[in-house]
Amino acid sequence: MEEFDFSQPSRQSSKGIIVIFAVNAVKWLRALFPALVALGFGLFRKNSFLTWSPWMIALIIFVLLLLMLGVAVLKYLNFKFHVADDDFHLDTGIIEKDKTIIPKSKIQNVYIQQNFLQQIINVVSLKVESAGDKKSEIEINALSRPMALQLKKALFDRKSATVETNDIFQDEVEANVFFKISIKRLFLEGLLHNHLKSFAIITSFAFGIYYEFKSIIEDLQINDNLDQLTTYEDGLAQVLYLNLLLGFIVLIISIVYSVVRIVIGNFNLEVIENNKTIEISKGLLNKVSLTLTPDKIQNVIVKTNALKRRLNLHSLYVKQAMTNEKQSKNFGIIALEDVHIQHLLDKLLQNYHTSDEKRKPSSYYKRIMAFYSLLFLVLINLIAVVLFDYNALFVNLFLVPFMALSVHYRYKKAYYNITEPFLTVGSGFIDTKKEIINIHKLQAVKLVQNIFQKRRGVASVIVYTASKSVTIPYVNEKQAKSIYDFLLFKVESEGKNWM
Numbered sequence: 001m002e003e004f005d006f007s008q009p010s011r012q013s014s015k016g017i018i019v020i021f022a023v024n025a026v027k028w029l030r031a032l033f034p035a036l037v038a039l040g041f042g043l044f045r046k047n048s049f050l051t052w053s054p055w056m057i058a059l060i061i062f063v064l065l066l067l068m069l070g071v072a073v074l075k076y077l078n079f080k081f082h083v084a085d086d087d088f089h090l091d092t093g094i095i096e097k098d099k100t101i102i103p104k105s106k107i108q109n110v111y112i113q114q115n116f117l118q119q120i121i122n123v124v125s126l127k128v129e130s131a132g133d134k135k136s137e138i139e140i141n142a143l144s145r146p147m148a149l150q151l152k153k154a155l156f157d158r159k160s161a162t163v164e165t166n167d168i169f170q171d172e173v174e175a176n177v178f179f180k181i182s183i184k185r186l187f188l189e190g191l192l193h194n195h196l197k198s199f200a201i202i203t204s205f206a207f208g209i210y211y212e213f214k215s216i217i218e219d220l221q222i223n224d225n226l227d228q229l230t231t232y233e234d235g236l237a238q239v240l241y242l243n244l245l246l247g248f249i250v251l252i253i254s255i256v257y258s259v260v261r262i263v264i265g266n267f268n269l270e271v272i273e274n275n276k277t278i279e280i281s282k283g284l285l286n287k288v289s290l291t292l293t294p295d296k297i298q299n300v301i302v303k304t305n306a307l308k309r310r311l312n313l314h315s316l317y318v319k320q321a322m323t324n325e326k327q328s329k330n331f332g333i334i335a336l337e338d339v340h341i342q343h344l345l346d347k348l349l350q351n352y353h354t355s356d357e358k359r360k361p362s363s364y365y366k367r368i369m370a371f372y373s374l375l376f377l378v379l380i381n382l383i384a385v386v387l388f389d390y391n392a393l394f395v396n397l398f399l400v401p402f403m404a405l406s407v408h409y410r411y412k413k414a415y416y417n418i419t420e421p422f423l424t425v426g427s428g429f430i431d432t433k434k435e436i437i438n439i440h441k442l443q444a445v446k447l448v449q450n451i452f453q454k455r456r457g458v459a460s461v462i463v464y465t466a467s468k469s470v471t472i473p474y475v476n477e478k479q480a481k482s483i484y485d486f487l488l489f490k491v492e493s494e495g496k497n498w499m
Helices: 016-031 033-046 054-078 116-121 145-156 183-191 196-212 214-219 222-231 235-266 306-310 338-349 364-388 390-412 451-455 477-493
Strands: 080-084 087-092 098-103 107-114 124-130 138-143 176-180 270-273 278-282 287-292 297-305 314-320 332-336 415-419 422-427 431-438 444-448 458-464 469-476
Touching: 016 033, 016 054, 016 116, 016 138, 054 087, 080 145, 107 116, 107 145, 124 145, 138 145, 176 338, 183 235, 183 332, 196 235, 235 332, 270 338, 278 338, 297 306, 297 338, 314 338, 332 338, 338 431, 364 390, 364 469, 415 477, 422 469, 444 477, 451 458, 458 477, 469 477
Parallel strands: none
Antiparallel strands: 080 087, 087 098, 107 124, 107 287, 124 138, 176 270, 270 278, 278 287, 297 314, 297 431, 314 332, 415 422, 422 431, 444 458, 458 469
């Protein structure tokens, strides 16, 4: 294998010009999408837009593409990186030159990614992320895979470290594929996924399309045809059936959307176990390879639901101190069995254990959830009446039972457990979520009690890690203070590093 010298300033592959150009083009396309839609309708109706002919518009687009290509070339020429001692150096900029230096000790993760375009031109991108602001995230768009792997190794190799930190690569010969997802389990995970989020996205998109193209719908007299339904004796029943049909169609689309998204994002998922680390590799159109190291993990979340539990399907998600929320979604392993979950918890949390005793929040928590659900129902009904008249109130036939079940199961699944050195917090409605935090990773602890909680003798405890906050909601006031004092003592007295 070719050896690369990273002590001297290097450029990425010249194919990076293509990647940079494509990334900029997609950004511009997203930003100008509404204008492009308006442009398309103008050309379709009048064969012109404002006073511009199609040839003039084509010329403007061509000039813009040339400008973007020129910017891509200049970015490529001015993008140089090298590794010196225990620091990573990066030079960027076209007119205003920037020099970024990141100490290796501050690097949170280095992961390799390959989108569809990069697969075609046979390069990968390498992202370097530290636990700072978004400016600390660096992406090298086009490297050969061998060069990317060697650079990753160089960034984890710290000469001045008192403890060996290169274990990630020293034990590669002992690596084994601990888990590889099958097509069957991948599709089952997609089918049994919580589709509420997808349903909300599809519904919002449908409403957005409706109001965006309302004039066209009115031209087709669709609304008039729907209004005529109410003139029949069974008009209300027909409206109800129509809305049920539309809801069913949206539900089917949501399920298909979830399945496709999960299959594409987790295609060929492999979990590779090394001596001290776990490597995750997955993706179809966007291939991702990343490494989990126990000392950098802040939170571990285990999810399942009633149907998945019957089929022994569980998911494990890891939270680190990251600035890229989108990338953090890749730190998840789906369709695991019970035995896999327990093994990974032992590996990542060093013999995690918890007692069978689960402490519940006060029943006041249930009443508060019911109160907020009632406010939500009132708001939804007001919006429905304003937009769709009183016929839309039929939605309560579904919303009221749904909200009642939501309050019941959210309270049923809420619990907390402290078994030193771990804090476990349970929650969920459709999914059952168990969140695990190593107490010595806590950054801060907060006791919250408003005037209504004080009158009823309850309080909430919020704990903060470097990746997120977790709430122990509405527990007895004395218990809350006891938890607060204990965790605060641990935060102030523990001598262990949080990462």
